[in-house]
Amino acid sequence: MFPNGWEVSPAILGRVADYAVELWHEHRIPIILSTLFILGFLRIYLRLTDSRQEKLVALPKVYNSEKKGLEEKKNKTEELAKVVVKKVSSSESSSGDDERRKATGKKKLGGPRRIKGDANKRLRKEGDKQQDVKRKIQVLVFYSCLTGSTEKIARQFAQEFGNSLTKSTEEEKAQTAFLPPQVLDLSEVDYDEYFISPPKTEEGEKVDYFYLVLLPSFNIDSINDTFLEHLQETHHDFRIDTSPLAPILGYSVFGFGDREGWPTEEEGYCFQAKEVDKWMAKLTGRKRAYPLGMGDWKRDGKERLGEWKNGLVDVLGQIEQNGGLGEGVPGSGDPIESDDEEVEDDGEVLFDEPAEQNGGKSKSSGSLEDVEDIGRIMAANGNTGKKPSAPIAVDFTTEGKPKRKAAAPIVIKEMVPKNSPTYNSLTKQGYAIVGSHSGVKICRWTKSALRGRGSCYKYSFYGINSHQCMETTPSLSCSNKCVFCWRHGTNPVGTTWRWVVDPPDLIFNGVKENHYKKIKMMRGVPGVRAERFAEAMRIRHCALSLVGEPIFYPHINEFLGMLHKERISSFLVCNAQHPDQLAALQHVTQLYVSIDASNKESLRRIDRPLHRDFWERFNRCLDILRERRFQQRTVFRLTLVKDFNLEDEVEGYADLVQKGLPCFVEIKGVTYCGTSTSSSAGLTMQNVPFYTEVCDFVVALEKALKKRGLNYGIAAEHAHSCCILLASDRFYKEGKWHTRIDYERFFELLEERGPDGEFTPEEYMGPETPEWATWGKGGFDPRDQRVDRKGRPVEVS
Numbered sequence: 001m002f003p004n005g006w007e008v009s010p011a012i013l014g015r016v017a018d019y020a021v022e023l024w025h026e027h028r029i030p031i032i033l034s035t036l037f038i039l040g041f042l043r044i045y046l047r048l049t050d051s052r053q054e055k056l057v058a059l060p061k062v063y064n065s066e067k068k069g070l071e072e073k074k075n076k077t078e079e080l081a082k083v084v085v086k087k088v089s090s091s092e093s094s095s096g097d098d099e100r101r102k103a104t105g106k107k108k109l110g111g112p113r114r115i116k117g118d119a120n121k122r123l124r125k126e127g128d129k130q131q132d133v134k135r136k137i138q139v140l141v142f143y144s145c146l147t148g149s150t151e152k153i154a155r156q157f158a159q160e161f162g163n164s165l166t167k168s169t170e171e172e173k174a175q176t177a178f179l180p181p182q183v184l185d186l187s188e189v190d191y192d193e194y195f196i197s198p199p200k201t202e203e204g205e206k207v208d209y210f211y212l213v214l215l216p217s218f219n220i221d222s223i224n225d226t227f228l229e230h231l232q233e234t235h236h237d238f239r240i241d242t243s244p245l246a247p248i249l250g251y252s253v254f255g256f257g258d259r260e261g262w263p264t265e266e267e268g269y270c271f272q273a274k275e276v277d278k279w280m281a282k283l284t285g286r287k288r289a290y291p292l293g294m295g296d297w298k299r300d301g302k303e304r305l306g307e308w309k310n311g312l313v314d315v316l317g318q319i320e321q322n323g324g325l326g327e328g329v330p331g332s333g334d335p336i337e338s339d340d341e342e343v344e345d346d347g348e349v350l351f352d353e354p355a356e357q358n359g360g361k362s363k364s365s366g367s368l369e370d371v372e373d374i375g376r377i378m379a380a381n382g383n384t385g386k387k388p389s390a391p392i393a394v395d396f397t398t399e400g401k402p403k404r405k406a407a408a409p410i411v412i413k414e415m416v417p418k419n420s421p422t423y424n425s426l427t428k429q430g431y432a433i434v435g436s437h438s439g440v441k442i443c444r445w446t447k448s449a450l451r452g453r454g455s456c457y458k459y460s461f462y463g464i465n466s467h468q469c470m471e472t473t474p475s476l477s478c479s480n481k482c483v484f485c486w487r488h489g490t491n492p493v494g495t496t497w498r499w500v501v502d503p504p505d506l507i508f509n510g511v512k513e514n515h516y517k518k519i520k521m522m523r524g525v526p527g528v529r530a531e532r533f534a535e536a537m538r539i540r541h542c543a544l545s546l547v548g549e550p551i552f553y554p555h556i557n558e559f560l561g562m563l564h565k566e567r568i569s570s571f572l573v574c575n576a577q578h579p580d581q582l583a584a585l586q587h588v589t590q591l592y593v594s595i596d597a598s599n600k601e602s603l604r605r606i607d608r609p610l611h612r613d614f615w616e617r618f619n620r621c622l623d624i625l626r627e628r629r630f631q632q633r634t635v636f637r638l639t640l641v642k643d644f645n646l647e648d649e650v651e652g653y654a655d656l657v658q659k660g661l662p663c664f665v666e667i668k669g670v671t672y673c674g675t676s677t678s679s680s681a682g683l684t685m686q687n688v689p690f691y692t693e694v695c696d697f698v699v700a701l702e703k704a705l706k707k708r709g710l711n712y713g714i715a716a717e718h719a720h721s722c723c724i725l726l727a728s729d730r731f732y733k734e735g736k737w738h739t740r741i742d743y744e745r746f747f748e749l750l751e752e753r754g755p756d757g758e759f760t761p762e763e764y765m766g767p768e769t770p771e772w773a774t775w776g777k778g779g780f781d782p783r784d785q786r787v788d789r790k791g792r793p794v795e796v797s
């Protein structure tokens, strides 16, 4: 009923409803469209009004209250002792919010916040803040023992180790606190507490653990067996993560043994320490922080343990600085297996010619200048980042001839700029580029020696420890394109030095730094021996023979002086194409010239030299070697390539030896590398001679030399690298070959008489060549274990 008393009968209501339904059915589309149109219009109108007036016309109350609520919430949460908050991601905040924010001119609130954690608890902890900042590291020293010595050693070790660590963190500002090392007897500890996961700490306390295991070996039943069984079972237990100890910072193992009863590792020397090291690597996800150490408790145990301790102090120092094991570990547990490398990194190799270099024909438009002038020009350019404007060329072919006047401004480019394909290619291959034209790389023999798997032939012949050898070059550029070049790349080749010249000290410091960095990356590699690793941190030898041509570098003598000053011996290999530089070279410990062929045609085919007068240059180099044979310890390096320079060339090589009269002749079979450079030259595996073929060649060459009245004999061999040494009888004394070098004497002579001083190679001739390295004995270092490509031991025949 209506208020005025009208009554509407149900029949009328029914008719109205019918009419409305009918109307809807007939006109629903126009009704919907016009409603949408009106709503759309209304919305646009509201928007326009909104931005003009810079305030909300519609829904203001709703938004304001929401905003107010959020702000209150924000203040509250901030007040609540800066609890951990998490912003809702931007994708979650609606665009409408943004627009409204724009409209109000208010700052972004960051969206609703989700509160994590307990604010009150956090407030309670505020007072502990200072304490929280310091990170705590707990070193645990586990040991096992049967007859009592290891316990004593472990306690003393922990004491000394703790002292060394605290010294480094005594400063108030130190971010890390080393807790005193704990010594734990493996026959008493609960293995589940330490070797299924790291020990639990007090609630809220953050302690990182570092495990050390001092373990004598026993070939009888002992706690070692129980311990090893536990490690194995944990690793194989399907209910447990395969690396449950991965949260620890790192570990290292030191084994005690007795060489009197167990002389070699194959016979059981320290065998259980090796096992523990292996299982710990698995359980920790390869967190070997320092190589396995081993010591004979009757002989060198203390000394080896001391080295191992010092190495670990260094490692913990790095952890303190970097927060973890850092580069190489478990990356160094990601070993670049030396055996995986295609070939050994010893020898001159080249890269493909870059497009802009045309067969060595110099395109330089600039003037020809002296090497020394490059420094002057660089100084004139101020090396200030101003772009020099035209190339400079130093043409060794025209050195000494009158200079032409500069026709155009000078631009000095870098040989291997950081953004060049060469740089990328070289770094990918494991080279570190130092400055703009020098490189350093760890050769596979260095890695092999670190793991006790054999040194290169230079140990057998000359007594060089491969793990203390740095392989480097101050010039990545070269003037040949040898067929056996095994590096892919696009490095500059050319007859002239046209690049920026880096100062020698920059190169010297840079190559050392990078070499040590690369050695350090090996510390977690399985099988690396602690004592070799410690020795490797002192470079004793430098092989200037990587890629490129070292005497191409204008300051090579200064660079050599720096090596010698630090008592690093130098073996310099050059390609017999730079006679002037060779003549000007000061003393090196051993001076090599690569003799890749015995006649002009063969040399052209193999070395593919860029110099048109390559044969004349080659011969001049041999003359220089002959003249200097009583000043420099000279070596011919022959690389035999079947079907290229092996057959019918014995007589030719004998002639070259007669011409140069080197102190030694090293003969080596080529190593196949399968690069585009070599295959485009038609080189295949078929060109690699067998060792027996190399032996036959050497016997024939010795005979050919004798025929010419030259007294050379086969002094040493290293079958492992297919290399044999012929020596002049100048190095044959009292019925023995003396191919080794007295390095200390060499440095003394240098100090006494200077880099140009008069002294002969005989004056620093070393002790006799060891029996195992002489002809017929194979030459494998008896200290090491020979392995095949898969790391399996190989019997040395």
Ligand SMILES: Cc1cc2nc3c(=O)[nH]c(=O)nc-3n(C[C@H](O)[C@H](O)[C@H](O)COP(=O)(O)O)c2cc1C
Pocket: 144, 145, 146, 147, 148, 149, 150, 151, 216, 217, 218, 219, 220, 256, 257, 258, 259, 261, 262, 268, 269, 270, 271, 297
């Ligand atoms: C019963 C026995 C068995 C041993 N077996 C080996 C072994 O197989 N390999 C090894 O290098 N040393 C072996 N050793 C030498 C011990 O590892 C070495 O003497 C060690 O320093 C002993 O440590 P401890 O005095 O703490 O028990 C053995 C010693 C004993 C007493």
Ligand code: SF4
Pocket: 344, 345, 346, 443, 444, 445, 446, 456, 457, 458, 464, 465, 466, 467, 469, 470, 471, 543
């Ligand atoms: S001399 Fe040095 S660089 Fe050359 S192969 Fe031996 S260890 Fe390697």
